[in-house]
Amino acid sequence: xxTNKRATIKHVAKAAGVSTQTVSRVINDRxxxxxxxxxxxxQIIEDLNYQPSALARSLIQQRSFTLGVVTxxxxxxxxxxxxxxxxxxxxxxxxxxxxxxxxxxxDTENIKPLLQSLLSxxxxxxxxxVPEVGDNRRWVxxxxxxxxxxxxFLTMQPRARVTTVSVDxxxxxxxxxxxxxxxxxxxxxxxxxxxxxxEARQRKQAWQETMAKAGTKPQDRQFSxxxxxxxxxxxxFNQLLQSxxxxxxxxxxxxxxxxxxxxxxxxxxxxxxxxxxxxGFDNITESPFFWPALTTINxxxxxLGARAIQELASQIETLQRNEKIEPLNILLATELIVRxxxxxx
Amino acid sequence: xxTNKRATIKHVAKAAGVSTQTVSRVINDRxxxxxxxxxxxxQIIEDLNYQPSALARSLIQQRSFTLGVVTxxxxxxxxxxxxxxxxxxxxxxxxxxxxxxxxxxxDTENIKPLLQSLLSxxxxxxxxxVPEVGDNRRWVxxxxxxxxxxxxFLTMQPRARVTTVSVDxxxxxxxxxxxxxxxxxxxxxxxxxxxxxxEARQRKQAWQETMAKAGTKPQDRQFSxxxxxxxxxxxxFNQLLQSxxxxxxxxxxxxxxxxxxxxxxxxxxxxxxxxxxxxGFDNITESPFFWPALTTINxxxxxLGARAIQELASQIETLQRNEKIEPLNILLATELIVRxxxxxx
DNA sequence: CTGAAAGCGCTAACAC
DNA sequence: GTGTTAGCGCTTTCAG
Numbered sequence: 001x002x003t004n005k006r007a008t009i010k011h012v013a014k015a016a017g018v019s020t021q022t023v024s025r026v027i028n029d030r031x032x033x034x035x036x037x038x039x040x041x042x043q044i045i046e047d048l049n050y051q052p053s054a055l056a057r058s059l060i061q062q063r064s065f066t067l068g069v070v071t072x073x074x075x076x077x078x079x080x081x082x083x084x085x086x087x088x089x090x091x092x093x094x095x096x097x098x099x100x101x102x103x104x105x106x107d108t109e110n111i112k113p114l115l116q117s118l119l120s121x122x123x124x125x126x127x128x129x130v131p132e133v134g135d136n137r138r139w140v141x142x143x144x145x146x147x148x149x150x151x152x153f154l155t156m157q158p159r160a161r162v163t164t165v166s167v168d169x170x171x172x173x174x175x176x177x178x179x180x181x182x183x184x185x186x187x188x189x190x191x192x193x194x195x196x197x198x199e200a201r202q203r204k205q206a207w208q209e210t211m212a213k214a215g216t217k218p219q220d221r222q223f224s225x226x227x228x229x230x231x232x233x234x235x236x237f238n239q240l241l242q243s244x245x246x247x248x249x250x251x252x253x254x255x256x257x258x259x260x261x262x263x264x265x266x267x268x269x270x271x272x273x274x275x276x277x278x279x280g281f282d283n284i285t286e287s288p289f290f291w292p293a294l295t296t297i298n299x300x301x302x303x304l305g306a307r308a309i310q311e312l313a314s315q316i317e318t319l320q321r322n323e324k325i326e327p328l329n330i331l332l333a334t335e336l337i338v339r340x341x342x343x344x345x
Numbered sequence: 346x347x348t349n350k351r352a353t354i355k356h357v358a359k360a361a362g363v364s365t366q367t368v369s370r371v372i373n374d375r376x377x378x379x380x381x382x383x384x385x386x387x388q389i390i391e392d393l394n395y396q397p398s399a400l401a402r403s404l405i406q407q408r409s410f411t412l413g414v415v416t417x418x419x420x421x422x423x424x425x426x427x428x429x430x431x432x433x434x435x436x437x438x439x440x441x442x443x444x445x446x447x448x449x450x451x452d453t454e455n456i457k458p459l460l461q462s463l464l465s466x467x468x469x470x471x472x473x474x475v476p477e478v479g480d481n482r483r484w485v486x487x488x489x490x491x492x493x494x495x496x497x498f499l500t501m502q503p504r505a506r507v508t509t510v511s512v513d514x515x516x517x518x519x520x521x522x523x524x525x526x527x528x529x530x531x532x533x534x535x536x537x538x539x540x541x542x543x544e545a546r547q548r549k550q551a552w553q554e555t556m557a558k559a560g561t562k563p564q565d566r567q568f569s570x571x572x573x574x575x576x577x578x579x580x581x582f583n584q585l586l587q588s589x590x591x592x593x594x595x596x597x598x599x600x601x602x603x604x605x606x607x608x609x610x611x612x613x614x615x616x617x618x619x620x621x622x623x624x625g626f627d628n629i630t631e632s633p634f635f636w637p638a639l640t641t642i643n644x645x646x647x648x649l650g651a652r653a654i655q656e657l658a659s660q661i662e663t664l665q666r667n668e669k670i671e672p673l674n675i676l677l678a679t680e681l682i683v684r685x686x687x688x689x690x
Numbered sequence: 691c692t693g694a695a696a697g698c699g700c701t702a703a704c705a706c
Numbered sequence: 707g708t709g710t711t712a713g714c715g716c717t718t719t720c721a722g
Contacts, residue, residue: 006493008699019709024701032707049491054465056699059400059714074430075647081426085419088447097462100445102433117442120399146394148351230634256631263636286601289575291608302420353715364693369717377691401715405698
């Protein structure tokens, strides 16, 4: 915590009795430096604890090797955190640094200052790791015109002209519903997440369509809207028990709410999976340890972040070669994890 | 996603027919510009969508308004994520940008490249938001000498010459143990976290000392080591049931493991809180919805991050005024949250 | 009130 | 192989 001034390329050059250019060649591993000079300079660099300034480099090379990351919901949810983990590990692998911004709310309106903070620091690209909620993508077409770097959006309805990477919530919902039907259940209810969320709508729609295909188009009373939280999961389940008493299986849109369902069921003496099969969504760390262990749909949020960075980096490279970048919509597969809560009757 | 080149101060100056200095004065809100000139330039800035380059500024001002944040465990734990949330919100408030790095493991050895990545981008300070685990603070005294900016460490044993901000795990553990005793329980067991962690050791020690003070110095058989995970919580609890059959209360070092305890208890027909009072630690979002609702110790991880940024910013200001910075060890209070799992017999 | 010159730390382009 | 010149985009200093 001393306040050593950092050594600059000039200090090194002076100490070595060469020009800064020669030092520059050494730190950039250029071939045209005599072996002796190189060794001498490397030694001095070591002695002086010299580190090239990435800032100065960014300025002249018009490239910062820094990406902007915009996230939201770190306080309440583990999802953004897992995605961030995928982002940091892939970025480290590809040698990019990350500038992090967090939106105070999923639907924060005022994103211009945030974008400008990133752009003023010359990020090479931006990952928008905020789920699509309500109308929070309204600005995309308008503002993106003014953004001079590639942007990759996570967890958003695929659309033309924009690169998106999302988990395939629809096919995940199909997997969940089909599994319950395959277990011989016929009266399958659904507790959704907040339907303002694109993900919640996808999962619900998958349930509806899969049920319809099985010849049992669901009625309104077979469904209840939650908001992802345990509290709302309780309320939604209680409502469903009233409105859909013959229910023998329920697809719950996330594991948190599924936990509430299990707890309430115990309290009311409803046997799981005997009376009611339960499947969640997410595969959080705790779900194997629920009682009974929760059947769920695994979504790889780490991979989501990693893929986003990979795409972004590849677009940056493309641009660097003066080629045109092609928008891309990527969907990641989900996986059914069968545990006890959905076992056969 | 177009590739508009960014406008520079030169473009603005040329368009306004003034020198770049005058533009500089306007964007820095200096008084010595005629009102008309100012208005004209502001208009042009607007038209050109001009944004000053923070990079160029950082270079000349020797100050980047950027902080480095080092975290770890984003994939498995919600704690780092909550802390990060406190960091992002306080940083936004104080107008700092954040460069994020994540250690692959809590005890990653090779931290030099990571520090250099941050320093090469001229961060004004660093928050080390990684818990103290095993020997992962070994480098502090040695390496910190070479770091030319202030560093604040989170969740670490207070020590001289270093600024630390931590939750007071010891007093939290005292609160937990005292509460169980106050409920009339006498046989209080403890399931710890991974004792490689400083936090786990603090909580355990608090339990030991509080019990001793109450005249019931705990024996080895009243304790079992977990590793924070549900899986290990199960194992530890099962062991405790064997080794300490008269146990009528248990202080579990985190809420995840406490969940496992509740589940196992149900399976074995142990009544909670009748036969066994349970208290957790952390106050995760789900714990009010456990069955029964979990009594726990709340730790404010958001505040932890926010305080760290506040201290760091204040140290940076101090340095800016050429004053000396004083290392500081801050402990944040915890809070007892009483719910059903520890109710009176 | 405004401008010219110098320079933050580095590299591209050219010379020798 | 190595040095010189210019300049990335901005601010500081000084002159007027």
